[in-house]
Amino acid sequence: MIDDKRLEFLKNDYEQGFPAFCGLKVKHLEYGHFEANVQVRPEHLQQEGFVHAGLIATLADHTAGYSAYTTVSDDISILTIEFKINYFKPAVGKTIICRSKVINKGKKIIVSESEVFSVVDGKEKLVSKATVTLMAVPVSELR
Amino acid sequence: MIDDKRLEFLKNDYEQGFPAFCGLKVKHLEYGHFEANVQVRPEHLQQEGFVHAGLIATLADHTAGYSAYTTVSDDISILTIEFKINYFKPAVGKTIICRSKVINKGKKIIVSESEVFSVVDGKEKLVSKATVTLMAVPVSELR
Amino acid sequence: MIDDKRLEFLKNDYEQGFPAFCGLKVKHLEYGHFEANVQVRPEHLQQEGFVHAGLIATLADHTAGYSAYTTVSDDISILTIEFKINYFKPAVGKTIICRSKVINKGKKIIVSESEVFSVVDGKEKLVSKATVTLMAVPVSELR
Amino acid sequence: MIDDKRLEFLKNDYEQGFPAFCGLKVKHLEYGHFEANVQVRPEHLQQEGFVHAGLIATLADHTAGYSAYTTVSDDISILTIEFKINYFKPAVGKTIICRSKVINKGKKIIVSESEVFSVVDGKEKLVSKATVTLMAVPVSELR
Numbered sequence: 010m011i012d013d014k015r016l017e018f019l020k021n022d023y024e025q026g027f028p029a030f031c032g033l034k035v036k037h038l039e040y041g042h043f044e045a046n047v048q049v050r051p052e053h054l055q056q057e058g059f060v061h062a063g064l065i066a067t068l069a070d071h072t073a074g075y076s077a078y079t080t081v082s083d084d085i086s087i088l089t090i091e092f093k094i095n096y097f098k099p100a101v102g103k104t105i106i107c108r109s110k111v112i113n114k115g116k117k118i119i120v121s122e123s124e125v126f127s128v129v130d131g132k133e134k135l136v137s138k139a140t141v142t143l144m145a146v147p148v149s150e151l152r
Numbered sequence: 153m154i155d156d157k158r159l160e161f162l163k164n165d166y167e168q169g170f171p172a173f174c175g176l177k178v179k180h181l182e183y184g185h186f187e188a189n190v191q192v193r194p195e196h197l198q199q200e201g202f203v204h205a206g207l208i209a210t211l212a213d214h215t216a217g218y219s220a221y222t223t224v225s226d227d228i229s230i231l232t233i234e235f236k237i238n239y240f241k242p243a244v245g246k247t248i249i250c251r252s253k254v255i256n257k258g259k260k261i262i263v264s265e266s267e268v269f270s271v272v273d274g275k276e277k278l279v280s281k282a283t284v285t286l287m288a289v290p291v292s293e294l295r
Numbered sequence: 296m297i298d299d300k301r302l303e304f305l306k307n308d309y310e311q312g313f314p315a316f317c318g319l320k321v322k323h324l325e326y327g328h329f330e331a332n333v334q335v336r337p338e339h340l341q342q343e344g345f346v347h348a349g350l351i352a353t354l355a356d357h358t359a360g361y362s363a364y365t366t367v368s369d370d371i372s373i374l375t376i377e378f379k380i381n382y383f384k385p386a387v388g389k390t391i392i393c394r395s396k397v398i399n400k401g402k403k404i405i406v407s408e409s410e411v412f413s414v415v416d417g418k419e420k421l422v423s424k425a426t427v428t429l430m431a432v433p434v435s436e437l438r
Numbered sequence: 439m440i441d442d443k444r445l446e447f448l449k450n451d452y453e454q455g456f457p458a459f460c461g462l463k464v465k466h467l468e469y470g471h472f473e474a475n476v477q478v479r480p481e482h483l484q485q486e487g488f489v490h491a492g493l494i495a496t497l498a499d500h501t502a503g504y505s506a507y508t509t510v511s512d513d514i515s516i517l518t519i520e521f522k523i524n525y526f527k528p529a530v531g532k533t534i535i536c537r538s539k540v541i542n543k544g545k546k547i548i549v550s551e552s553e554v555f556s557v558v559d560g561k562e563k564l565v566s567k568a569t570v571t572l573m574a575v576p577v578s579e580l581r
Contacts, residue, residue, distance in 0.1 A: 027204035030195035052173035055214075057294055061170035062217075062232045063210025070205050071198075089205045090404060091428055093236035093379055093522040095549050095569060097542040099294075112567065113526040117403075118376060118430075120524050120567075138541065138549075140524060140569060142377055142428065144404075151200055151242075233547060234571055236379040236522055238406050238426060240399040255424065256383040260546075261519060261573070263381050263424075281398065281406075283381060283426060285520055285571065287547075313490035316481035338459035341500075343580055347456035348503075348518045349496025356491050357484075375491045379522040385580075437486055437528075 010040040011079050019078050028071045031064060041111040043076040049103050060100035060127070065137050068107045069094055069123035073141035076109040077119040086148045087119070094123075094139035102129040109141075119143045153183040154222050162221050171214045174207060184254040186219040192246050203243035203270070208280050211250045212237055212266035216284035219252040220262040229291045230262070237266075237282035245272040252284075262286045296326040297365050305364050314357045317350060327397040329362040335389050346386035346413070351423050354393045355380055355409035359427035362395040363405040372434045373405070380409075380425035388415040395427075405429045439469040440508050448507050457500045460493060470540040472505040478532050489529035489556070494566050497536045498523055498552035502570035505538040506548040515577045516548070523552075523568035531558040538570075548572045 020035045023045065031053070037044040047053070047068060055061040070092055077087045109123040125137035163178045166188065174196075180187040190196070190211060198204040213235055220230045252266040268280035306321045309331065317339070323330040333339070333354060341347040356378055363373045395409040411423035449464045452474065460482070466473040476482070476497060484490040499521055506516045538552040554566035 022199055025199060026197040027195060027207050028198075031206070052170060054169040055171075056165055056168060057229060057231075061210070062213050062235075063174070063206070064170050066209040066213065066235075067204070067206025070209065074205075086200060088200075088242065089239050091236065091238040091377065092205075092209075093234065093569065095234040095542070095571060096232050097544065097549065099231065113524070113564065115526065120526065135542065138569070140522065140567070142524060234520065236426065238399070238428060240401065240406065256381075256421065258383065263383065278399065281426070283379065283424070285381060308485055311485060312483040313481060313493050314484075317492070338456060340455040341457075342451055342454060343515060343517075347496070348499050348521075349460070349492070350456050352495040352499065352521075353490070353492025356495065360491075372486060374486075374528065375525050377522065377524040378491075378495075379520065381520040382518050385517065 015083065019075060023075050028067065031067055033068055033071060038075070038079055040079050041076060043072050043079060043109045044107065045072045046104055046106045049105060060105060062096055065100060065105065065125050066094050068105060069125055069137065069139035070141055072107040072109040073121035073123045073139065074143060076111050076121045077143045080111055080114055080119065081145050084148050085145045086151055088144050088146055090142045090144050092139050092141040094137060096137050098136050100127040100136040102127040104128040106133065117145055119145060158226065162218060166214070166218050171210065174210055176211055176214060181218070181222055183222050184219060186215050186222060186252045187250065188215045189247055189249045192248060203248060205239055208243060208248065208268050209237050211248060212268055212280065212282035213284055215250045215252040216264035216266045216282065217286060219254050219264045220286045223254055223257055223262065224288050227291050228288045229294055231287050231289055233285045233287050235282050235284040237280060239280050241279050243270040243279040245270040247271040249276065260288055262288060301369065305361060309357070309361050314353065317353055319354055319357060324361065324365055326365050327362060329358050329365060329395045330393065331358045332390055332392045335391060346391060348382055351386060351391065351411050352380050354391060355411055355423065355425035356427055358393045358395040359407035359409045359425065360429060362397050362407045363429045366397055366400055366405065367431050370434050371431045372437055374430050374432055376428045376430050378425050378427040380423060382423050384422055386413040386422040388413040390414040392419065403431055405431060444512065448504060452504050457496065460496055462497055462500060467504070467508055469508050470505060472501050472508060472538045473536065474501045475533055475535045478534060489534060491525055494529060494534065494554050495523050497534060498554055498566065498568035499570055501536040501538040502550035502552045502568065503572060505540050505550045506572045509540055509543055509548065510574050513577050514574050515580055517573050517575055519571045519573050521568050521570040523566060525566050527565055529556040529565040531556040533557040535562065546574055548574060
């Protein structure tokens with residue numbers, strides 16, 4: 010459903026601009042699924058020393074968007090209409106992982122979910138979950 | 153309801169860690185209100201050249217959180233329970249402004265709204281709006 | 296921008312099916328705005344004697360949808376893509392009022408907000424606020 | 439983790455007030471999980487003949503709330519702080535099913551998810567999904 014060339018393109022496409030600046034790295038992708046992570050640095054923290062909610066939201070949104078990209082052809086761009094994210098516990102640890110998957114694929118509207126885990130002492134803890142509503146827009150309409 | 157020393161503290165406290173790394177700058181604050189902005193740089197963009205949804209979410213969440221800080225005493229920390237953000241149009245332009253205000257202050261739960269504007273040719277356009285649910289936690293419980 | 300015949304049609308169209316069953320009544324409508332209310336009855340309550348969150352959500356969603364209807368032509372139907380609602384305090388009192396307005400009108404996606412008030416001793420209290428993402432769909436595509 | 443007497447109590451407690459008025463029926467409950475359904479009647483529909491988003495939201499919110507009730511002692515009441523619900527497709531069919539589960543249980547904040555299915559020709563279709571943020575409040579504080 011998605012060929013290797015397209016997978017390779019999306020892998021590189023993910024790591025640019027703001028996500029690259031934030032240190033987001035692709036770990037795995039397949040049709041409808043996308044996994045990425047970030048190695049936590051001091052500039053990722055908030056005033057109490059926890060990973061900032063904004064970095065987690067960036068990871069959750071961007072990875073959700075790319076899970077949708079794996080399900081559309083290369084003349085389609087994915088834009089975020091809205092998302093909602095819950096924070097279950099303050100995120101600590103050196104690595105933050107995000108796993109996103111498409112939970113509903115309509116003609117124009119695609120909804121993905123992102124689960125975000127912090128890794129502490131080698132163990133994953135679910136720290137956040139997001140629902141992301143995305144729109145599939147022909148690239149030609151954005152130019 | 154909030155003294156100058158506390159205002160000065162919050163102004164500095166806002167610009168640290170991930171928000172400082174992203175270039176977020178305080179413009180104005182008063183009881184229940186907080187305004188900040190960011191000068192858009194290439195590393196703030198996404199794959200189509202628009203300001204990344206994650207940067208906008210970071211600005212909306214962080215500014216909302218600090219609008220809540222203006223309403224609590226200095227032994228209280230504010231954590232994000234969840235937020236929801238809508239994106240109305242792709243954000244372009246050199247400056248992004250966020251204005252946040254507390255819309256309901258409960259004993260433990262504070263809800264703030266953030267409106268995000270892009271400035272193009274000197275004119276503000278509403279590009280995004282967020283609702284942020286925050287929890288007031290005694291600092292002593294976080295340590 | 297909206298003629299009297301269309302206003303009259305929408306007024307009647309609002310009060311049917313589930314909203315009629317729940318006792319929702321139109322109070323006022325104009326371009327981009329819709330106000331409705333409900334007289335609280337015992338069958339509207341939840342286990343603690345407060346107005347049920349589901350009734351408030353129904354009022355917030357339906358009224359938001361009709362605020363969008365006031366901005367489109369009569370060959371367009373409005374469907375809810377998603378909504379998010381915050382509850383600020385338990386709703387008590389004999390009347391619940393909802394005021395909705397369109398906050399962004401795109402070509403296909405319309406976003407409205409609903410503010411819900413309970414009336415106690417003649418005074419309105421904001422008990423809930425919702426953001427509703429709607430889609431404008433040609434009626435012909437639904438049949 | 440939850441005894442039979444408490445299960446029986448929650449089963450009956452669920453079906454009262456607004457949910458009873460709407461025809462919501464308990465199907466199954468266990469620790470952290472709650473399933474309910476509703477037989478669709480003409481008064482559950484909206485203007486296009488689909489099941490109204492408000493009924494689906496009521497089912498999603500109420501069932502999520504009771505999934506949280508299965509995890510707390512009987513001196514605790516559960517209130518909805520906020521929820522977000524996505525609608526994937528118009529809901530048709532004679533039966534609507536909701537399955538809710540607790541996805542994070544904090545000391546005061548419990549987050550549950552609800553998946554809503556319509557049953558058409560004996561087959562379940564996911565029509566909606568909600569994330570519900572709940573607060574555990576001692577009953578004594580509500581009186």
